[in-house]
Amino acid sequence: MRKYLLFAAFFVMVANIAYAQDTKVDYKDGHAGIYNMRFNRWVTQPIYNEMRVIGSYNGLYYYSAKLNASWGVLDENGKTVADFVYEAIGEFNNGFFLMKQRGNWGIGDIYNHVIIKCNYKGGWISSTRLGLEPWKGDYQYTSMDELVKIRNARIKMDKEAAERRAKDEQERNRRQQKEKELASFTEYARTFVEPKINEWQKKGEFEKLADYQKRVTGPNRTKMIDSLTREAERLFIAENANLHPENAEMKLDLYDSENEVFFIESSKLGKMVIPVPIADGPDFKAHFSRLEKKNAHYYISEDKIALASLDFYDKETDKTFTYSNSNALTYNHYNIDPDKYQFELVNVVTARPATIETVASTSKPQRPIVSILFPETNTTYSDPVVSVRYQATVFDGSTPTIHVWVNGMEMEVSPKAKANKKGVAPAWDEVDLVLPKDKERLCNVMLAVTDGSGFSSENKTVSLKYVGDVPKPKLHLFAVGVSDYTSPSLSKLGYAAKDAQDFVSTITASDLSMYERLTPPVIFTNQDATKSNIEKGLATLAKEVDQDDVVMLFFSGHGVMDGEDTYFMSVDAAGDDPYTGVDFSLIRKNMTKMKDKKCKVLIFMDACYSGAMYSTKSNLKNITFVESDIVGFYSSTASQTSAEFSADENGVFTKALISGLKGKAKNKEGEITTFGLGKYISDYVSKQTGGTQSPIFENKVGDFVLYKTK
Numbered sequence: 036m037r038k039y040l041l042f043a044a045f046f047v048m049v050a051n052i053a054y055a056q057d058t059k060v061d062y063k064d065g066h067a068g069i070y071n072m073r074f075n076r077w078v079t080q081p082i083y084n085e086m087r088v089i090g091s092y093n094g095l096y097y098y099s100a101k102l103n104a105s106w107g108v109l110d111e112n113g114k115t116v117a118d119f120v121y122e123a124i125g126e127f128n129n130g131f132f133l134m135k136q137r138g139n140w141g142i143g144d145i146y147n148h149v150i151i152k153c154n155y156k157g158g159w160i161s162s163t164r165l166g167l168e169p170w171k172g173d174y175q176y177t178s179m180d181e182l183v184k185i186r187n188a189r190i191k192m193d194k195e196a197a198e199r200r201a202k203d204e205q206e207r208n209r210r211q212q213k214e215k216e217l218a219s220f221t222e223y224a225r226t227f228v229e230p231k232i233n234e235w236q237k238k239g240e241f242e243k244l245a246d247y248q249k250r251v252t253g254p255n256r257t258k259m260i261d262s263l264t265r266e267a268e269r270l271f272i273a274e275n276a277n278l279h280p281e282n283a284e285m286k287l288d289l290y291d292s293e294n295e296v297f298f299i300e301s302s303k304l305g306k307m308v309i310p311v312p313i314a315d316g317p318d319f320k321a322h323f324s325r326l327e328k329k330n331a332h333y334y335i336s337e338d339k340i341a342l343a344s345l346d347f348y349d350k351e352t353d354k355t356f357t358y359s360n361s362n363a364l365t366y367n368h369y370n371i372d373p374d375k376y377q378f379e380l381v382n383v384v385t386a387r388p389a390t391i392e393t394v395a396s397t398s399k400p401q402r403p404i405v406s407i408l409f410p411e412t413n414t415t416y417s418d419p420v421v422s423v424r425y426q427a428t429v430f431d432g433s434t435p436t437i438h439v440w441v442n443g444m445e446m447e448v449s450p451k452a453k454a455n456k457k458g459v460a461p462a463w464d465e466v467d468l469v470l471p472k473d474k475e476r477l478c479n480v481m482l483a484v485t486d487g488s489g490f491s492s493e494n495k496t497v498s499l500k501y502v503g504d505v506p507k508p509k510l511h512l513f514a515v516g517v518s519d520y521t522s523p524s525l526s527k528l529g530y531a532a533k534d535a536q537d538f539v540s541t542i543t544a545s546d547l548s549m550y551e552r553l554t555p556p557v558i559f560t561n562q563d564a565t566k567s568n569i570e571k572g573l574a575t576l577a578k579e580v581d582q583d584d585v586v587m588l589f590f591s592g593h594g595v596m597d598g599e600d601t602y603f604m605s606v607d608a609a610g611d612d613p614y615t616g617v618d619f620s621l622i623r624k625n626m627t628k629m630k631d632k633k634c635k636v637l638i639f640m641d642a643c644y645s646g647a648m649y650s651t652k653s654n655l656k657n658i659t660f661v662e663s664d665i666v667g668f669y670s671s672t673a674s675q676t677s678a679e680f681s682a683d684e685n686g687v688f689t690k691a692l693i694s695g696l697k698g699k700a701k702n703k704e705g706e707i708t709t710f711g712l713g714k715y716i717s718d719y720v721s722k723q724t725g726g727t728q729s730p731i732f733e734n735k736v737g738d739f740v741l742y743k744t745k
Contacts (some may be wrong), residue, residue: 059109060086062100068274069098079113080725090127095144099124099132107525108132108145111725120526129161131182136524140167143184148189150182188312200598212284220271220335222291227267228260235259236451257488272333272340287323290316290533291356299358309347319356322349329355403492405437407486408463410497417503419472422451424465425482425495433487438479441470471582472501507551508583509634510742513568514539514558517592517606524610527591532560534591534641534689539694542587545707546745550585564592566605569617579630584634585741588626589643594619624683632667635739637709641688643668666709668692688730691719698744710738 036252061070068081085101089108096111100119107119117124117134125140134143141153142165152165158167164178236256238247244336273303286305288298297320299307316460319326327350332343344359409424410416427435439446450464470478481496516535518528537555547553557572559565580586593604595613602608602616609615622638629636670688685693692712694700694739700715701707715733722729 048525051262052586060088067100068110069111077725077727078111080722080727084493089124090130091245092127092130092145097132099127099373099666103529106134108143110145117143117147125158126160128162129179129183130186131160131165133158133160144186144339146190146468146685147185148186150185150204150595151177169471171341203598204345205649205734209459220268220338220340223271224264224267227270228263228536230593231263232256232259268335271335287320290320292316307358309356311356315352315354315356318349318354319347324430325350332733384421402490403430403435403484403486404428405435405492405495407482407497408497408633409494412497413500413501414497417501419470419501419503421468421469421470421480421499422465423480423482424463424499427484427492429484429486431488435484435486437466438483438485438491439466439468440479441468442479462680470501472503472505477581506583507549508585510542510547510550510553511576511584511586512539512542512553512556512589513572513586514556514559514589515564515592516560517564517604519561519606520593520604521607522609522611525604525608528592530685531641533566533592534686535560535589537685537688537693538589538639538696541693545696546743549647549740549742554579564606565614566607566617569603569605570621572620573625577625578631580629580634582633584629584632586626586629586634586636588622588636588638589641590622590639591686626665633738637666637668637691637741639668639692641686641692647664666736667731667733668713669733670720670728687720687723687728688716691716691723691730694719696741701744705744707735707741707744708738709734709741712741 036405050180050209057073058071060067061081062068063081065726066081067083067086067506069078069086070076077092083100083102086098088098089097091097098109098111099106099114100109102119105119105672106121107115108117108123108124110116114186117132118550121134123135125135129625130145131142132144133140135141136153136505139153141149142153142158142160143150144150155167156167156170158165162179164176166176167176180723183366187217187332191685195690199310236251238251242250284301284305286300290311295310295313295315297311298310299309301307327348328345329348330344332345332347333340335341335342342360343359344357347358349356378671404429407423407425408693410421410531422639423439425437427437429435437448437450439448446468450466464601468480470480478499479496479498481494483492483494485491517530517561518530518532520527535558539558543556545554557576559568559572577584590603593610595608595616596603597613600613601619602612602613603619603622604613604616608617616679626636628637650741655665670686696707698705698707699719700712713734716730717732720728
């Protein structure tokens with residue numbers, strides 16, 4: 036054995052010499068990297084503590100490298116092929132290598148597979164077989180052919196998994212498109228009812244005028260619309276079969292023994308309550324994942340399908356438990372706003388001796404009329420409370436109902452009571468509206484009225500411009516940084532917690548005079564950065580922000596991707612169970628709530644992706660939060676690591692961010708803007724890493740000022 040180990044050491048030494056043709060291990064400032072002598076450039080930046088060539092496979096040479104306290108494997112192009120999670124990397128042959136983790140040795144390969152788990156005292160690899168020394172007993176031997184079979188099987192599994200993910204993504208996109216097309220019952224019903232009513236209200240070629248006028252009346256059309264809407268409702272539910280609420284994921288929650296009910300969490304239905312006798316509770320809980328969902332009944336609520344009732348059938352006990360939505364008990368069918376329909380008006384022409392008379396005959400006897408008397412369009416307002424005066428006329432003797440929209444959003448309004456003058460009611464009405472204080476765009480106010488039969492007038496619109504004072508926005512900071520993870524499967528990071536603290540202190544020390552105030556920053560680091568604290572903190576922030584506020588979110592730590600889902604790993608998360616981290620979709624959901632309140636939202640993400648690099652930080656270019664009013668800064672692309680330099684005591688991305696915020700990114704007016712900050716970060720990181728790390732800056736909002744430097 037000793038002779039063989041000496042031979043193996045000689046082989047590694049020869050491999051190092053042979054490899055020196057094009058590239059070599061070189062050092063700069065005490066750190067190692069891969070240097071290409073032919074092209075006179077660094078393949079990888081010298082950021083590693085140690086590095087050595089371990090062998091070649093299929094025309095490529097491979098290096099073991101130490102970053103901070105962990106070892107990994109790179110190929111000659113600088114691509115990481117084994118995560119930096121090992122205590123040591125040993126012998127290499129045929130694409131396999133020995134690796135040490137938690138004091139034990141095992142076998143890995145260049146496809147980032149763990150071929151044999153790290154459970155052994157030691158071992159060796161040759162071109163034909165390997166030997167592993169257990170902690171008790173004799174050496175165990177495996178042929179190289181057997182290792183190759185295992186590796187090929189794993190590669191096949193990876194390919195099949197990738198194909199399944201692609202297929203699942205395709206199906207998910209199809210379902211989302213279908214849901215987008217059929218999600219609105221109002222639109223579905225309109226396209227179903229409109230053409231049928233328009234055809235029904237036309238006078239037939241062989242129909243007498245008197246018969247037509249008797250048939251096409253307001254009450255008859257109302258009955259016809261109601262009947263067609265019921266039919267549209269039935270078809271809408273049938274065509275949305277794959278989107279029925281009971282098909283969404285359901286999770287069993289707590290049992291209330293006093294009321295003898297289970298709570299069930301559903302992504303589409305929220306919290307459901309289902310009666311289960313206490314004697315049946317244990318079986319229901321144990322069998323929940325296998326229960327059959329049967330006899331679903333539906334209704335339309337808030338323009339979408341809602342579940343009225345659903346049976347949960349337990350085959351093992353032959354018992355049925357029924358969920359019932361109490362809201363459905365009083366449901367009388369969905370009512371469509373008549374203004375959503377655009378029915379054609381029908382002119383019926385009949386000939387009489389010596390004259391031709393046009394008789395307007397339609398299901399609406401006469402359409403209501405509304406006109407806006409004040410203010411005139413294109414006028415200005417400085418007080419956000421604006422009185423709108425209008426005149427409404429209906430022809431059925433009813434009191435007109437006013438409908439008002441401000442920038443497309445319907446408002447709840449009540450006409451102001453007016454005193455009569457000498458017993459004569461004024462010929463106009465008035466409503467007070469609170470309009471937005473936004474100088475950047477016109478405010479569009481639209482009015483319509485309906486009569487007692489539900490028939491609507493044409494819409495009338497005025498465009499107004501705000502010229503008053505604009506209140507200063509508030510600035511909100513939310514920062515999370517995790518360095519000291521409790522899970523052994525998540526390696527500790529050098530400066531993530533400090534990154535978050537430095538980010539907040541940099542902002543708070545700046546000139547924030549453009550803001551009304553800086554709200555107390557929310558910062559969670561290390562032991563405080565639990566899943567619960569992060570999620571509750573985001574939800575609270577989303578509730579507290581107001582229109583025009585600016586929100587800056589910062590995250591530094593590990594990230595894990597599980598299939599198509601991505602998670603930021605809180606301090607109490609387990610690396611082998613991604614769901615214990617904070618779901619990126621939850622972060623996105625809360626940012627969307629802030630954006631919907633007309634806030635400007637920025638996110639700075641210096642977080643690792645999936646298992647690609649547990650001990651270094653990296654990020655995916657396809658992880659995006661960007662939509663209207665959200666700006667994203669991300670540390671690197673999917674295939675790159677995000678370096679931490681001990682000299683800076685920050686991640687290189689965060690170092691660039693902080694330097695830019697302190698003034699390096701300011702413009703001629705001394706302002707820090709989104710575009711200026713994005714350019715500075717990109718230039719700084721690319722220069723510091725020799726182009727091996729490329730931050731991503733996503734902005735669909737446009738350039739705006741964050742603050743002025745002191």
